[in-house]
Each structure stands twice: as C-alpha cells, then as structure tokens.
Amino acid sequence: MTTDQTDHPVAEDGVLARLRTLQAADLPVHGGRTLAYVYDSGLADVDRVGREAVAAFAGSNGLDPTAFPSLLAMENDLVGFAAGLLDAPDTVVGTITSGGTESVLLAVQGARDAHPDVVRPAMVLPDTAHAAFHKAAHYFGVEAVLVPVGADFRADVAATARALDGLGDRAVLVVASAPSYAHGVVDPVTELAALAAGRGLRCHVDACIGGWVLPYAARLGRDVAPWTFAVDGVTSISVDLHKYAYAPKGASLLLHRTPALRRAQYFASAAWPGYTMLNSTLQSTRSGGPLAGAWAVVESIGDAGYERLSREVLAAVDTIVAGVAAVPGLRVVVEPDSTLVALATDETLDPFTLCDEMAVRGWYVQPQMSHAGHPATVHLSVSAATRPHVPELLTALAEATAAARAAGPVVVDAGVAAFVTALDPAGISDDDFDGLLAAAGLIGESADGGLALPTRMAEVNALLDLAAPALREAVLVAFLDRLQRPTRLPGRR
Numbered sequence: 001m002t003t004d005q006t007d008h009p010v011a012e013d014g015v016l017a018r019l020r021t022l023q024a025a026d027l028p029v030h031g032g033r034t035l036a037y038v039y040d041s042g043l044a045d046v047d048r049v050g051r052e053a054v055a056a057f058a059g060s061n062g063l064d065p066t067a068f069p070s071l072l073a074m075e076n077d078l079v080g081f082a083a084g085l086l087d088a089p090d091t092v093v094g095t096i097t098s099g100g101t102e103s104v105l106l107a108v109q110g111a112r113d114a115h116p117d118v119v120r121p122a123m124v125l126p127d128t129a130h131a132a133f134h135k136a137a138h139y140f141g142v143e144a145v146l147v148p149v150g151a152d153f154r155a156d157v158a159a160t161a162r163a164l165d166g167l168g169d170r171a172v173l174v175v176a177s178a179p180s181y182a183h184g185v186v187d188p189v190t191e192l193a194a195l196a197a198g199r200g201l202r203c204h205v206d207a208c209i210g211g212w213v214l215p216y217a218a219r220l221g222r223d224v225a226p227w228t229f230a231v232d233g234v235t236s237i238s239v240d241l242h243k244y245a246y247a248p249k250g251a252s253l254l255l256h257r258t259p260a261l262r263r264a265q266y267f268a269s270a271a272w273p274g275y276t277m278l279n280s281t282l283q284s285t286r287s288g289g290p291l292a293g294a295w296a297v298v299e300s301i302g303d304a305g306y307e308r309l310s311r312e313v314l315a316a317v318d319t320i321v322a323g324v325a326a327v328p329g330l331r332v333v334v335e336p337d338s339t340l341v342a343l344a345t346d347e348t349l350d351p352f353t354l355c356d357e358m359a360v361r362g363w364y365v366q367p368q369m370s371h372a373g374h375p376a377t378v379h380l381s382v383s384a385a386t387r388p389h390v391p392e393l394l395t396a397l398a399e400a401t402a403a404a405r406a407a408g409p410v411v412v413d414a415g416v417a418a419f420v421t422a423l424d425p426a427g428i429s430d431d432d433f434d435g436l437l438a439a440a441g442l443i444g445e446s447a448d449g450g451l452a453l454p455t456r457m458a459e460v461n462a463l464l465d466l467a468a469p470a471l472r473e474a475v476l477v478a479f480l481d482r483l484q485r486p487t488r489l490p491g492r493r
Ligand SMILES: *Cc1c(COP(=O)(O)O)cnc(C)c1O
Pocket: 098, 099, 100, 101, 102, 104, 130, 132, 177, 179, 180, 181, 206, 207, 208, 209, 240, 252
C-alpha cells in the first residue's frame, strides 16, 4: 500500500497488476513480431527513456506555451530536426499533433481555408491515399476526388491533371503519399506538386509513415524519387513521430513551407468570459507526455542512430522481399520503396487464412480488403527490431502459406452472405446486428455479457470482403458500437 499526495490510500500493486493482466490480451509492442500498429526500434534503453519522459510530462498542458515553456522548446527542437530531414527552407514552420490523422486533418482544413471564396471545395488524391483524407473530407466538407493509381500503384499524373481541370476553381489541394500505406510506394511528387503549383494550389505530401525513413534510405544510396521540400510546389508535409521515429504513441508533425501557409491552422477565441483560447491543433488541452516522449526518443537515437536503424529495417525488407519470392503461392504486390510490404496470394490460398496462420505462429500481419478490382492482400510494417527475426518470419510465412493452402478456401455461408448484403449501409440497428450475429454464429457473448471475439478471423474477414465498402463500414461501425458499452459493475444499478 502506498499513498498519494492527499494521503488517499492507493492499492498500487493491485492496480498495476490488474493493468498487466489487461495488457496481456494485447498485441506485443516489442519484439518485432507485430507488423502493423507498432514500430519497434529494438532499443530497450531508448524505450525506457521515452516512457519515463511520457510519465514525467503526462500532466503538463500544451494549451499554453507560456505556462509550459518546456513543451514549446521541445516542439521547436523536433520541428528543427524534421526540417533537416525534409530538406526544408529556412522559412519552414511546424506543429506537433497527436498523430498522422490530425496532421492530415489540419493540412486539409488549411487548404480549404486558404480559399474562403470557394463554395464547394475539393481535393484531388490518388485512390491509395490514407483514409485520414476521407475523414478530413467528412469533417471539413472538402470533396475527395479520387484518381485511380496506375499499374505501378503510384499516382497517375495525367489523370490527376484531368481531375483538376474538371474541378476548375473548386480545387484547393493536391495530395501525394510518400509512401502509400497499403502498397508502400512513393507517388511522383515532383509532377504532382508541379500540377498544384501551376494552378496556385497547395500540395500536401503525406509522409506520415515514411518521413523518418526515406531520407535515410536516400542517404544510404537507395533509389528514392524526390518528395521532400526540395521539390518545388510541395507546401506541407506530415510525418509521424510515433511510427518510424520509434516514439511512444501520440506524436506527429505537420510542417508548412512558410508561416503564411500555416496561418489558417491557428484558432483563437476571445468570445467568451474565460481565457482567450489559442490553439494550433484540433486539441486544446494537450498532454505534454507524447511530445516529451518523442523529444526524448529523437534526442536519444539521434541522426546517426536513425541512419543505423534505417539501414537495419531496409535490410530486413530486402531480405523479406527476396525470401517471399521463394515461397510458393506468395508474391509482393509491388517492389516496396520503403519499409512496408504488401503480399498477394495466388488462387490456391486465402490471404485472411494466411493472417490467422501467422497469428498462430506468433506474428501479427494485417489483412487488407480487396480494393479497386485488386484482391485482398497482407500488409507488413517492418520495424528495425524485426531484422534479427527475418529468418523466423520467412519460415513462418512458408508454414502459414502451406497451412492456408491445406485449409482450402474460406466459404462464406450463402445465407449469411445474403443476410449481410441485404443490410442497409445507411445504418444498421441493434436488431440488425443481433440478427447478423445469430446468422453468422461467429461471435459469441463473453462471460460478462460483452462480445467475445473469435480467435480466427478469416471467416469474418471473408464476409466483410464480400460487402461493398459502404456496407463494410456500416457493419464495422455497428460492431464497434456494440463493443463500446459500459462495464456493468457489480453492486451498481
Ligand atoms: C498512419 C498513417 C496516417 C494516419 O496516422 P495515425 O497516426 O494513425 O493517425 C496517415 N497517412 C499515412 C500514410 C499513414 O501511414
């Protein structure tokens, strides 16, 4: 038993033990075997320093930089470091945000507000751009005009030009990815940025996932198409610290080429009786924890450290790509430009079953549903910490593909398929969802009355993959809605 500052007794051991019990159900964040959601440097000391920094600043508030000048100093340091990586001019400015989605949201909001005269603003993006842009479209009323990518999974420049011409004065933004999440390739940023600049539009490069690796890849002599501020016409870049800067979660950067480009991002309100609210991001109160954690990790790893980690992770990717070529039934969708690998299976094995079989062998790989006429694939975000385990990964892939082939195709029950496809994507009620659960018989009720998730997901994924995107979204929203129900505490009514 320990006490806190108010002498309120806290059963510290008990609480922390319960947290550890809860956490045991989660994917591991260390060890290099979780190939989505987490990014592992493999440097235990760096992780410890990052965690201690998060804890030390968890209660600090970025709402007011004059009250917490440490946070402003750390933010400016991180932007300075990123500016060096991203070939930024002296005019560059930047802001720390809570994550890639927030960086993207702000880039879109800024582009919209740079054209207050445009009534129905629109942005043009390759159809491989991150879903965060669709969220921005939804939040800010900026229409997302999707341009199908070419056969190389990179943005189609001529088609983008045609889309922009079609929009006329409505266009406010051109988007490129460096690289795209689903396929791991860099768009032709030079050409896309020129299209934007020629029309007086902004060009945002979404380097959320690649921004901390690609500069080192180029430095290591790899062939990387230009995508940074060195490219004329690039007006803003997003880069996540909580991905390949290996920082704790909750930190991304949004950089603008000039202060004027950032101006619309600021929000101030003196129209109430409290403090004058002054924000640079969507959040107002914001924890200093993620910022301090990112600062501590970046300072600890440093430029030379990131170069070494990049060499390791890119070597791991090369070995994986070469190894996959030797696994029957498996191939890379496209040669990766960075640290992300998309795997396709031939018709003899089901990609969702492959994911399940990898999980059985201690690896998390991420299913990606069919899209734009391409069948479902398997995503790997490779970390530096994966490097020493690549031989095991390749063995697991060989075994898992063999097991998936032996298991045969996933057959979705015709009745269940009919039930799902008859649902209304405009909204799925509780009754609909109960019916779906009953029809599918896939998801049972757990002991506490909540939903119990199946350990094998192939059937669920196959079912979702049958549904058109709007219906898939609706089913998953209904599912999340059902998951997010309050714990029923004993003794309370
Ligand atoms: C991860 C990612 C995002 C969104 O970032 P979050 O941190 O998950 O909000 C945006 N774009 C790309 C390319 C990404 O990989």
